[in-house]
Each structure stands twice: as C-alpha cells, then as structure tokens.
Amino acid sequence: MTKFSLLDHELVPKHEIMSEGELKSVLSKYSIEKEQLPKIKVHDPVIKEIGATVGEVVKIAKKSHTAGEADYYRLVIE
Amino acid sequence: MANVPPIPKRISAIKFGLMSPKEVRKMSATPIITADTYDDDGFPIDMGLMDTKLGVIDPGLRCKTCSGRAGECPGHFGHIELVAPVVHVGFNKIIRKLLRASCRKCSRILLDPAQKQHFMDQLTAVEEIGHRPDDLINEVYKEASKVKICPYCNEEQLDIKFEKPTEYLENGEKLTPTEIRDRFENIPDEDIRVVGMDPNNARPEWMILTVLPVPPVTVRPSITLESGQRSEDDLTHKLVDIIRINQRFQENREAGAPQLIIEDLWELLQYHVTTFFDNSVSGIPPARHRSGRPLKTLSQRLKGKEGRFRGSLSGKRVNFSARTVISPDPNLSINEVGVPIPIARILTVPIIVTPRNIEQLKVYILNGTLIHPGANYVFRPDGRRIKVTEINKEDLAEKIEYSWMVERQLKDGDIVLFNRQPSLHKMSIMAHSVKVLPNKTFRLNPAVCPPYNADFDGDEMNMHALQTEESRAEAKILMRVQENILSPRFGGPIIGGIHDHISGLFLLTRFENRISAKDAFDILRKAKAHELPDPASHDENGIPYWTGKQIFSQILPESLNMGFPAQVCSHCDVCQEEECPNDAYVVIRNGNLLKGTIDEAAIGAFKGKIQERIIKDISSEAGAKFIDDMTKLAIRAIMRTGLSFGIADEDIPKEARIQINEVLGKAEDAVQNLIRSYENKELEPLPGRTLDETIEMSIMQKLGKARDETGNIADSHMGLENSAVIMARSGARGSILNLTQMAACVGQQAVRGERIRRGYAGRTLPHFEAGDLGSDAHGFVKASYKSGLNPTEYFFHAIGGREGLVDTAVRTSQSGYLQRRLVNALQDLEVHYDLTVRDTRGVVVQFKYGEDGIDATKSDFSKPDAIQRIIRSVMNKEAAE
Numbered sequence: 001m002t003k004f005s006l007l008d009h010e011l012v013p014k015h016e017i018m019s020e021g022e023l024k025s026v027l028s029k030y031s032i033e034k035e036q037l038p039k040i041k042v043h044d045p046v047i048k049e050i051g052a053t054v055g056e057v058v059k060i061a062k063k064s065h066t067a068g069e070a071d072y073y074r075l076v077i078e
Numbered sequence: 079m080a081n082v083p084p085i086p087k088r089i090s091a092i093k094f095g096l097m098s099p100k101e102v103r104k105m106s107a108t109p110i111i112t113a114d115t116y117d118d119d120g121f122p123i124d125m126g127l128m129d130t131k132l133g134v135i136d137p138g139l140r141c142k143t144c145s146g147r148a149g150e151c152p153g154h155f156g157h158i159e160l161v162a163p164v165v166h167v168g169f170n171k172i173i174r175k176l177l178r179a180s181c182r183k184c185s186r187i188l189l190d191p192a193q194k195q196h197f198m199d200q201l202t203a204v205e206e207i208g209h210r211p212d213d214l215i216n217e218v219y220k221e222a223s224k225v226k227i228c229p230y231c232n233e234e235q236l237d238i239k240f241e242k243p244t245e246y247l248e249n250g251e252k253l254t255p256t257e258i259r260d261r262f263e264n265i266p267d268e269d270i271r272v273v274g275m276d277p278n279n280a281r282p283e284w285m286i287l288t289v290l291p292v293p294p295v296t297v298r299p300s301i302t303l304e305s306g307q308r309s310e311d312d313l314t315h316k317l318v319d320i321i322r323i324n325q326r327f328q329e330n331r332e333a334g335a336p337q338l339i340i341e342d343l344w345e346l347l348q349y350h351v352t353t354f355f356d357n358s359v360s361g362i363p364p365a366r367h368r369s370g371r372p373l374k375t376l377s378q379r380l381k382g383k384e385g386r387f388r389g390s391l392s393g394k395r396v397n398f399s400a401r402t403v404i405s406p407d408p409n410l411s412i413n414e415v416g417v418p419i420p421i422a423r424i425l426t427v428p429i430i431v432t433p434r435n436i437e438q439l440k441v442y443i444l445n446g447t448l449i450h451p452g453a454n455y456v457f458r459p460d461g462r463r464i465k466v467t468e469i470n471k472e473d474l475a476e477k478i479e480y481s482w483m484v485e486r487q488l489k490d491g492d493i494v495l496f497n498r499q500p501s502l503h504k505m506s507i508m509a510h511s512v513k514v515l516p517n518k519t520f521r522l523n524p525a526v527c528p529p530y531n532a533d534f535d536g537d538e539m540n541m542h543a544l545q546t547e548e549s550r551a552e553a554k555i556l557m558r559v560q561e562n563i564l565s566p567r568f569g570g571p572i573i574g575g576i577h578d579h580i581s582g583l584f585l586l587t588r589f590e591n592r593i594s595a596k597d598a599f600d601i602l603r604k605a606k607a608h609e610l611p612d613p614a615s616h617d618e619n620g621i622p623y624w625t626g627k628q629i630f631s632q633i634l635p636e637s638l639n640m641g642f643p644a645q646v647c648s649h650c651d652v653c654q655e656e657e658c659p660n661d662a663y664v665v666i667r668n669g670n671l672l673k674g675t676i677d678e679a680a681i682g683a684f685k686g687k688i689q690e691r692i693i694k695d696i697s698s699e700a701g702a703k704f705i706d707d708m709t710k711l712a713i714r715a716i717m718r719t720g721l722s723f724g725i726a727d728e729d730i731p732k733e734a735r736i737q738i739n740e741v742l743g744k745a746e747d748a749v750q751n752l753i754r755s756y757e758n759k760e761l762e763p764l765p766g767r768t769l770d771e772t773i774e775m776s777i778m779q780k781l782g783k784a785r786d787e788t789g790n791i792a793d794s795h796m797g798l799e800n801s802a803v804i805m806a807r808s809g810a811r812g813s814i815l816n817l818t819q820m821a822a823c824v825g826q827q828a829v830r831g832e833r834i835r836r837g838y839a840g841r842t843l844p845h846f847e848a849g850d851l852g853s854d855a856h857g858f859v860k861a862s863y864k865s866g867l868n869p870t871e872y873f874f875h876a877i878g879g880r881e882g883l884v885d886t887a888v889r890t891s892q893s894g895y896l897q898r899r900l901v902n903a904l905q906d907l908e909v910h911y912d913l914t915v916r917d918t919r920g921v922v923v924q925f926k927y928g929e930d931g932i933d934a935t936k937s938d939f940s941k942p943d944a945i946q947r948i949i950r951s952v953m954n955k956e957a958a959e
C-alpha cells in the first residue's frame with residue numbers, strides 16, 4: 001500500500017497550525033478566550049498529519065457554498 | 079463577553095441511588111402511627127398523616143418543623159415503620175435478576191473470581207469511555223444465572239419463578255420478603271460491584287422496604303369542598319390503607335394469630351404498598367375509590383402524556399389564549415385575524431390608568447362584561463383584583479384612579495399571536511391585529527394559509543393575547559405577518575396568491591381582455607382604486623374599454639420595474655422575452671403591466687416574484703398592501719367570468735380516444751415483444767443490470783412513455799379554455815398529470831418504484847397465469863379515471879394508493895422526530911452583533927453566520943440577477959433624465 005498525505009485529498013481542507021501572534025489577533029477580533037473556540041481532538045487524523053499538539057489552534061480554510069472559502073479555527077484538545 | 083470564565087461551569091455528574099432505611103428515618107420529621115387525619119375540631123392529629131410537622135397547607139397554621147407559614151414551608155417527609163418488610167415494585171425486575179444470580183445459601187454472585195475480575199475490568203473500561211454499562215451488566219446476570227452449583231459453597235441452585243410482580247417462587251415455594259432481604263444483606267460489597275451497583279449508594283437489600291417514607295402534605299394537599307367537607311388526596315387515602323393494615327398486622331402478630339392470617343395480612347400490606355407506588359402494575363388489580371375510579375398514585379402522577387414530565391414540565395397550559403376552528407375571509411388584511419365576539423369578551427389586555435386614558439377606560443368599565451368592548455377586572459394598586467359586575471360597574475368607574483389597572487376586553491387593533499400546530503418553522507406563530515367579528519370561528523385571509531399550512535376542513539388554531547407593552551412591540555416589529563412574507567429558507571415569498579387568486583388573475587390578464595368602465599370599477603372596488611387610466615381603446619360603438627393588464631396595473635406600486643418569464647412559459651430554446659408569442663414573459667414598467675400573463679410565478683405563494691420585488695425594493699408594508707389588494711382583485715376577477723370544472727371537461731373527442739387506444743395497443747405489443755425476446759434469451763442486458771432487472775426497466779419505460787403520449791393526445795384536444803388546463807398551466811391547482819389520468823390513462827401502479835409483483839406464487843391475482851409478465855398482469859391501468867377502472871385495475875390502484883398513505887404516515891412521524899432532535903440541538907445558538915454564531919457558553923459555532931454573514935431574506939437568492947437589475951434600474955433612471 002502506498003502512503004499518501006491526507007491533506008492531498010480534495011475533500012480535506014487546508015489545515016495549518018497558527019502562530020501565537022495570529023492566534024492573539026483572532027481571539028481579540030472575536031473577544032473570546034481560547035476555550036471558546038470550536039474544538040478538535042488530537043487523535044483526529046488531520047491533526048496527527050500536521051503534527052499539532054494539545055493547546056495549539058489550527059486554522060482551516062473551509063470551502064463554503066455561500067462564501068466560497070471561509071476561515072475556521074479549532075482548538076486542539078485531548 | 080470579556081469576563082467569561084475560561085472553563086464554563088458544568089455539571090460533572092448526577093448520582094442516583096437507593097435510599098437506605100437509615101436515611102429515610104434521618105430525613106423524617108416524624109413517625110406516622112395513626113391513620114386518622116384531623117380531630118373533631120378540624121386540627122391535624124399528632125403523628126397522623128396531616129401532622130403539622132410534615133408541613134402546612136391551611137393558611138394561618140405554622141409548620142412545627144420549620145415554623146414557616148403555608149407557602150413558605152416546603153413540606154417535610156415523615157415515615158411509617160413497616161411491621162414486616164415488603165418488596166418495592168419499582169425494583170421487582172432487578173430483585174428477580176439478583177435472586178437468580180446469587181447463591182441461595184452463601185449469597186455470593188454465582189461467578190468464579192476470574193470471571194468476576196474479567197467483568198470488573200470491562201465495567202471500568204466502559205465507564206472510562208463514558209458508555210452505558212447496561213448491556214454488559216445484563217451479560218453478568220445472564221452468565222451468573224446459568225450456574226447451577228455455587229462455586230463457593232457447592233450449594234445447588236434452585237429455579238426461581240416470578241409469579242405476580244411482587245412474588246418470587248423458589249421451586250414452587252414462596253420466598254418471603256424477609257428471606258429475600260436476608261439473602262441480599264449477605265451479598266458482599268465486592269460482588270455487588272460486579273452487577274454494576276455501588277454498595278455505598280445502593281445496597282440491594284434496600285430494594286426491600288422496612289420503612290416507608292411519607293410524602294409531605296404539600297405533595298398531597300386536601301381540598302375543602304363547598305359543602306365544608308374535606309376531600310383527601312389519593313396518596314393520603316393510600317397511606318391510610320397502609321397504616322391500617324400495618325396496625326392490624328402488628329396486633330395480630332402480637333396476639334399470636336395463626337400463620338395463615340399473618341400471611342394474608344402480609345400480602346395485603348404488600349398490595350397496598352405496591353399500589354401506593356404504582357397503581358397500574360399488570361397482574362395486580364388497581365386500587366379503586368368507592369366510586370370505582372382507580373386511584374392516582376405516585377407513578378400515575380409522573381407517567382404519560384398528562385404526567386408531570388410531559389404534561390406539567392415540558393408543556394403547560396397558558397392563560398390569555400383561545401382556540402377554535404378557522405375559516406377564510408378574503409376581506410381581512412393578511413395582517414388581521416377575525417376574532418369571534420365570545421372570545422373577545424373573555425380575553426383581556428391590562429391597561430394602566432393614566433390621565434390620557436381614564437375617560438376611555440371608564441367607558442369600558444361602564445360597558446361591563448356583557449357589552450363588547452368592556453372590562454372584566456379592575457386591579458387596585460395593592461394588587462387586589464375586583465371583578466366587574468353589572469352591580470358594581472358604576473361604582474368602579476367612579477373609583478378608578480391613576481395607577482390602577484383595568485383588564486379591558488380584546489378589541490380591534492390589538493396585537494395577538496396566532497399559531498397552528500405543528501409549529502415547524504417560525505412562520506407557524508405570527509402576530510396579527512385583531513378584528514372582532516360575529517360568529518364562532520377565527521377568520522384569516524386565505525393568502526396566509528401556506529406559512530401555517532392551514533386549510534379549512536376543520537383545522538383549529540390558537541391565539542394568544544399579549545399582556546405587556548414590550549411583548550406587543552416586539553411582536554409587532556418582528557412577528558407581524560407582513561414581516562414574515564419572505565421566508566428565510568429560500569429568500570422568496572411564502573405568502574401569496576393561492577388557488578382562485580392565481581386562476582382569477584390569469585383569466586384577467588391573459589390575452590386582450592376587453593373590460594368596460596362599469597366592470598373595471600366593479601373589479602377594482604375592493605382594492606380601493608378610485609380612478610382608471612386612459613382607456614386602452616374604443617370598441618366599434620366608440621365605447622371605451624380597458625384591458626385586464628391595465629386593471630391589474632392599478633394595484634402595482636408606481637415605482638415597480640421588472641421582467642421575468644411566467645409560469646406558462648414553455649421554456650423555448652431562445653427566450654424571446656418581450657416578444658414572447660405566448661404572452662408568457664411578464665414586463666412591468668413603472669408600475670404598469672405591459673406584457674405577459676399574471677400567474678403563479680408572479681403572485682403565487684412560494685414563487686411570487688412581484689411580492690418579493692415590492693418588499694425588497696419598497697417595504698414590507700407595501701408588500702402586504704399588494705397582497706391584500708391582489709387577493710381581493712383576483713376574487714372579483716374570477717367572479718366576473720366564473721371558473722368551474724365538471725366531468726364533461728374530461729371529455730375527449732372520439733378520434734382522440736382512438737389515438738390513445740392505438741398508443742396503448744402499440745405499447746402492449748412492444749411489451750409482448752420484449753417478453754418474447756426475454757423468453758427466447760435474446761434480450762441484451764443493460765450495463766450493470768441483470769436480465770430480470772433489464773426487462774422490468776424496459777417494460778416500465780415503454781409503458782411510462784405510452785402514458786405520457788396518451789396525456790399529450792388528450793392535452794392537445796383540451797384547449798386553453800378548459801378549466802383544468804387553466805388551473806394546471808397557471809399553477810393554481812392540479813397538474814397536467816392529474817388531467818392525463820382523468821381523461822386519458824391512469825398508467826403504471828407501482829410499489830417501491832417497481833411494477834406490482836406481490837400476491838400469489840408467480841402471479842399477482844388468480845386472474846392471470848403464473849409467470850405472465852404482461853402489462854395488465856403487473857398493474858398497468860389502461861383506463862382513465864373517467865372511463866372507469868376494471869376490477870383488476872382497481873385492485874392494483876388500491877395497492878399503489880395504499881403505499882402512498884403508508885409513506886406519508888411514516889414520513890410525518892420520522893421527520894417530526896428528526897425535527898425535534900435538530901431543534902433541541904440548535905435552539906440555544908444565537909447570532910451575535912459581530913455576526914458570530916455562539917452557544918450559551920459563548921463558544922463559537924460559526925465565525926460568520928452562514929459563512930457569508932448574509933440574511934437570506936434580503937439576499938435575492940444570491941444570484942447575479944440582482945446586479946443586472948441594479949444596472950438596468952440605474953440606466954432607466956438616466957434615460958428618464
């Protein structure tokens with residue numbers, strides 16, 4: 001079996017780990033704490049693939065019916 | 079938002095357990111030893127069922143436990159010491175399982191230590207992942223009850239039978255509750271954990287009652303009847319029975335009565351305690367009143383539709399509401415609701431007396447409760463309520479001062495909520511303004527039927543009179559019918575013309591309809607148009623006439639400009655738009671209908687482009703006015719020509735009938751040919767299909783095509799003057815398929831999308847040979863509804879029809895449940911001012927509502943069409959300058 005990257009699949013949107021600075025600006029934009037972000041489990045295949053750790057936040061560029069592309073942020077949890 | 083705690087508060091666990099006798103005694107305010115309730119002076123007897131230590135319900139008395147008055151005292155439990163233990167019915171199944179799973183001598187669970195350890199490990203694992211341990215525990219019981227010889231003391235296990243819900247027989251001998259309790263007491267704690275119980279919170283012997291908690295009097299209040307007689311609650315009656323039997327039992331035992339009598343009394347005590355908990359256990363006759371009515375005991379209070387959960391907590395009855403049958407009234411505005419006078423006289427609105435309204439309120443009070451806009455109650459500033467009567471109304475009218483409050487009867491213009499169940503979307507509850515009318519039904523404009531999904535075959539609706547200024551303002555701004563014309567589901571209008579509105583305007587605006595001034599004013603009268611434009615032309619006698627398009631234009635706002643294909647558009651390859659030969663392209667310039675026919679696409683509910691445009695370009699008020707005028711105009715217009723449909727409208731000429739028969743005959747031949755080639759194994763299977771599937775599909779396709787062809791033949795012989803064609807084409811009601819089935823051929827009857835195959839072995843009915851694949855043997859109905867079906871056709875039609883009925887029944891229940899789950903999951907989400915969607919903890923669900931932050935009702939279906947419209951309107955303006 002050949003190995004392939006999950007991220008290459010057309011149904012998997014782009015996931016990337018956010019930098020401290022980026023995260024800070026997003027949190028202040030919505031005036032929320034990190035815990036108020038939507039969550040994603042560390043066990044999630046895509047999180048394993050990009051190697052994010054608990055407490056980090058990933059930025060997801062979702063395809064959207066209405067907006068074309070929409071950014072989504074998820075906090076990686078246990 | 080800034081001060082939200084990082085981890086929101088959360089209930090970490092809820093613990094359920096059994097109550098130990100010790101606990102029952104600890105929480106008890108007093109033991110109850112006597113069955114009497116009140117003494118001769120009407121005071122509660124000490125240690126009786128109404129002891130004031132259990133709380134108070136009569137005003138004036140004080141609770142001996144907490145010294146609170148009635149209303150302040152929450153009530154306190156007491157207890158009854160049972161002379162002999164009894165089984166708690168609620169646990170009868172667990173008791174049985176535990177009896178079978180434990181040793182009759184040493185009480186150990188009948189599993190060897192290795193097995194126990196294995197199950198314990200699994201239980202811990204299940205608990206860790208947060209799953210329900212039910213299945214695993216049932217497994218434990220199953221394994222343990224299979225064991226016949228105790229692995230600990232080698233005792234042989236006997237068969238345990240479960241007779242009545244509270245009786246257990248071991249090898250035919252009754253086990254007394256005492257014996258059961260003794261066995262359970264000896265089960266060691268570590269064994270109890272194996273069956274999924276927590277020995278600290280629920281020892282199994284606590285399932286056998288030795289002491290009975292007595293609910294506080296606040297739970298079972300007695301009521302004083304008008305005759306001054308006291309009537310006790312059912313629970314109190316039951317407790318009296320328990321205490322009586324308990325006493326008799328004790329007396330008999332102390333007197334050394336024979337075993338037989340003791341056993342009878344014990345059984346009686348068991349019966350009373352059982353029915354105290356649940357009076358509907360199968361196998362036990364329900365305890366009844368002297369009148370024969372079964373008692374409502376604890377479980378009856380909680381269970382079922384009228385029980386505490388579904389009846390009192392999930393749903394409640396509300397004041398200031400009314401329910402009655404609905405009927406149509408096209409003369410009302412869509413924003414109005416007709417309220418019968420008897421309802422208007424009962425429902426009230428509270429009005430605070432001020433210098434501005436005192437004179438008016440005095441008039442209401444003087445009208446009393448009998449003359450319509452009257453007043454029913456007057457409230458003094460201290461909150462005292464005074465009923466307005468014929469006797470005191472003059473007095474009250476004199477007495478009222480500023481800051482008093484008057485409950486005035488509902489009158490014209492009041493804002494009320496109107497609702498039809500099932501309330502599936504927000505348009506199921508809308509605000510209407512009241513119009514008080516005679517007779518006994520709610521009246522509504524038929525144009526608002528679609529959002530409520532209402533018709534007038536006996537539907538009932540609910541109305542709620544709003545009681546505060548804030549609620550009225552909110553309802554008026556957010557919930558008024560006119561604010562809900564555009565549905566957030568698809569951004570189009572959900573309110574608009576239906577049935578006769580559509581056929582009426584279709585008949586009015588199609589062709590060049592010549593209308594005299596007299597007729598024109600007659601049609602427009604209800605729409606409040608007082609002037610006519612210049613006449614379209616003059617007839618041979620020089621009398622001016624107007625066209626239907628001109629008449630319709632009178633109700634259009636002057637600034638309206640639009641163009642769109644009508645419902646009747648035949649979707650030509652290249653649309654000729656304004657030059658459409660069928661007059662199927664609607665053009666409106668500056669509020670004048672120049673071209674095209676008005677039909678469902680223009681004014682229909684769900685589709686009407688005109689309402690949509692008016693609301694988005696002008697205002698929802700203008701939209702409501704247009705719908706009001708349009709419905710009235712349409713009704714006048716259809717009354718001018720009339721539109722009726724009878725069996726003669728399904729008539730088709732003889733030639734057509736011959737043609738249809740030819741088509742059907744050919745189709746049958748084609749089917750026979752297919753069958754022959756199938757039987758000769760000459761048939762080529764379709765890709766990915768078996769031969770059997772292929773022949774079925776080919777036959778279905780052949781017959782389907784034949785039916786459509788017959789429809790076309792019939793259709794071509796029924797011109798645009800046929801009422802059914804008018805209705806189907808304009809989108810008012812029915813479809814061309816309905817017409818085909820009535821006039822030409824009903825077609826293939828299907829079950830699950832396939833030809834009918836069920837019935838006898840190899841054939842559907844005894845009228846056919848086994849293995850016949852022909853069209854009529856498998857449910858093809860050649861006849862039309864008009865010509866009538868032959869018996870086999872009729873039978874197949876019934877089969878196909880039944881599937882439809884079953885489908886709708888199943889679909890409604892399934893979609894109802896799906897809807898409930900969806901609503902429960904989403905109901906607390908809220909769109910905030912920054913357009914984020916968040917739950918109650920402030921956790922973001924969507925960073926921008928709908929990902930684009932757009933309100934669907936204002937979005938023009940998100941089509942580029944909107945831009946073109948804006949460009950066109952700007953260019954028009956410039957051209958005009």
Ligand SMILES: [Mg+2]
Pocket residue numbers: 532533534535536537
């Ligand atoms: Mg109905």
Ligand SMILES: [Zn+2]
Pocket residue numbers: 132133134141142143144145146151152153154
């Ligand atoms: Zn109290």
Ligand SMILES: [Zn+2]
Pocket residue numbers: 181182183184185186228229230231232233
């Ligand atoms: Zn044993």
Ligand SMILES: [Zn+2]
Pocket residue numbers: 643647648649650653654655658662663
């Ligand atoms: Zn066209």
